[in-house]
Amino acid sequence: MIEVSKFTSDGQDFLKINLKRLDPEIVAMIMSINGWFKAMEPMCYGLPYSALSEFIQKTQDHMVIWKSSADKMGTLAKGIDTRDVPTDYVVDYRPKLPLREHQIVTFNLMMLRDYMLISDQEGVGKTPPILCQHDAKVQHGVAKWGLYVTKAGLIYDVKNQAEKFTDLNVVTVEGSARQRVKRYDQMEKDDTIGLVVVSYETFRADINHFIAINKSKSFDIMYLDECHKIKNTTSAIGRLIHKISPKQRYAITASPVINEIIDMFNMLYWMGAIHYNYFQFRNKFCELDGWGNVARYKNIGEIKTILQSNMLRRLKTEVLKDLPPVVAKPLYVEMTSAQRKLYKAIEQGDYDEIDFEDMFFEDVPSELAKHARLAQVAESTEIVGGEKGVKGSGKLKELENLLEEIVERGEKAIVFTRSKRMTHVMVDYFSKYNPAMITGDVDAMAKAGQEVSDRQAMVDKFQEDETCKVIICTESASREGWTGTKANNVIFTSKPWSPSYISQCIGRAWRFGQTGGTTGSINVYSLISRGTIDERIEKLLEEKQFVIESTVEQPLGTQKILNVLDGKSA
Incomplete structure (x- = not known):
């Protein structure tokens, strides 16, 4: 894995390249680019910033994590190119509070796509456009209702933002087992409910209720917020999210998968962005050591293509120009x-x-x-x-x-x-x-x-x-x-x-x-x-x-x- 960041010295810009494991092939590739130099730190090299295009071209099939002062998490790929996405609503819709231009782009992409990984940096304002596009789909008859699974501490944030921005009838599932059963009965009978918000823990505990409700009145859309929680395919929640099969699926996380390719499988498979099973995915993109652990990755270019086609990833500094420093x-x-x-x-x-x-x-x-x-x-x-x-x-x-x-x-x-x-x-x-x-x-x-x-x-x-x-x-x-x-x-x-x-x-x-x-x-x-x-x-x-x-x-x-x-x- 290669970690790359930009730094400035004596008024000149450079690329700092950290190798997380010594790989002679990568070292030779760096040394083939004019202007390379060895940094003082172990397994660390530098390139003039003018060599960026050549470096990107030569590392297309390597695991490169891009770092910046604005994005400590880094990412494998930039994601969907939004330059041609309209900044006016693609359907007749007006939220109760106005969305910003970049949020309307999110709205429009979700109106046009049945699945997507939404990985805008935290603070960009992901939730309002997600809720607004759901409201628009309900209003236009594209969907009747949906299921929003998130962390327990975020349930009220989702509900409050829905009330501020939309006309959705949102119900939350929480409380004692008796209280939740009453809510499930309401969900089956009340056709005005547009969105159900539930924690991962409750979804896991009450999965049979959700399966039964889905059979009688299918969820049209499902959202997995903080979706890194499902990365373990053998965990209960990693398995149970596949029990509901909506037509539209959206994974949401401010922290996109960035180092462990194998952790991406469950999310991409649930979304429908890939159709390999776990072992096919592992064999295609991973080389294992003698103990069955991932030793290195291969065919990274294909993973980058998948992300560039299905991931929306923007930083605060890119879309919120008026944010204070x-x-x-x-x-x-x-x-x-x-x-x-x-x-x-x-x-x-x-x-x-x-x-x-x-x-x-x-x-x-x-x-x-x-x-x-x-x-x-x-x-x-x-x-x-x-x-x-x-x-x-x-x-x-x-x-x-x-x-x-x-x-x-x-x-x-x-x-x-x-x-x-x-x-x-x-x-x-x-x-x-x-x-x-x-x-x-x-x-x-x-x-x-x-x-x-x-x-x-x-x-x-x-x-x-x-x-x-x-x-x-x-x-x-x-x-x-x-x-x-x-x-x-x-x-x-x-x-x-x-x-x-x-x-x-x-x-x-x-x-x-x-x-x-x-x-x-x-x-x-x-x-x-x-x-x-x-x-x-x-x-x-x-x-x-x-x-x-x-x-x-x-x-x-x-x-x-x-x-x-x-x-x-x-």
Whole structure:
């Protein structure tokens, strides 16, 4: 696999080419292009940017991931060329709220195609045109109703946007088993329902109900939102999505499949973009090692052609020209004496009596546990039962000053932390700003008698209540599925070890509807405890020491991460 990015040096543009595995054939190809040079990093080469066309032509059948500062995820192919797609509605339709020009292009493509992978970058505004084209199909008799499967936390976002943009009668399936059975009975009897929205978990649990309803009154259209959830063909949801066979099928994800070709199979097969079975697909595009694992890929040009024909992929910077710029603002903070004392003890391995929190690090090996503990103390000793408030956290005092400045400017802020305990600490400490809060304990599903979930109520409070100046979030529970455009300030008191997770957090504010506040920018503040693990995590992120596999980020080998965190050469 080849990862390519653009960089500028001394006023000249170059291509930076990282090889993820040493391949003599690829090295020879690079060396055949005039102007090539070996970079300082291992398995890294450079080319003059003027050689771009030749490089693309020579790597047509290789696995190339294009990176840019605006798109941390990268992609195999550009996708559908939309230059000839009309920017006026191809059918007689007017939404309740106007769509932007690029959204009308999405609308028109979906009106013209029975299946498509919709992979616009998060924040571009994918959901409104998807719902509007569904509304138009119902109005024009092309479809009677459809099924929209998504993550549990996104159900209300879909329903709310449908109410804002369309006249669709949308029902959500949730609640207790008894409540869901009543909803299924309603679905069978009520012919005015235009769209059913359900979580993947409920769809899996109640699959027999959906099969029975589909037999009596077939779904005409099906949408799989966050469709990377179906990539595993042997998982329950990966198998069950094939039980419903609508005429039109649309897969939706802001994170297109980018590294693991084999993970693309289930999505492309469900859509109808390919007709190979799993083994035919694997044999055509993969070479296996002696243990049956994918060693390398082949016939990549055909995969690129499939994506270029069936994937809509546009970046925010391409279609939202009026989005404010993102400005990184690192703030270095001195630890308090209580932090320094505790930090030193942990460095020396003396922490048997300390109550460390589960930080939700994704499968952090035991070798990294010490660094996770250090990260907690660098944020606040209160997280581990130590000194409270500003005595135990230099970051809390810095955040106090920062929020005061932001509020005086008439702006709002989103604060992210890795720690659920720190979330509660900050909510209590900054009560004067009437904060909203999202943690894993804030329910994403509505309870009996509720119109919206607790989580959506928090988002609504932040977006609509002028007295609510800040929303404080546990990062692992809040980086997806909500809109926080009332804020143009994003603050990290601690960071995930993943560039894309950070991008997802920033994307809560940097999206359609953002004005940039009084500063005209998205200000991204990172609170970094000086002389601590925080600085090395920043280095880890800056050096992109993570390989994105499919739509899920996975770290490099543990030893390489440890080298960076221990201050050694990676």
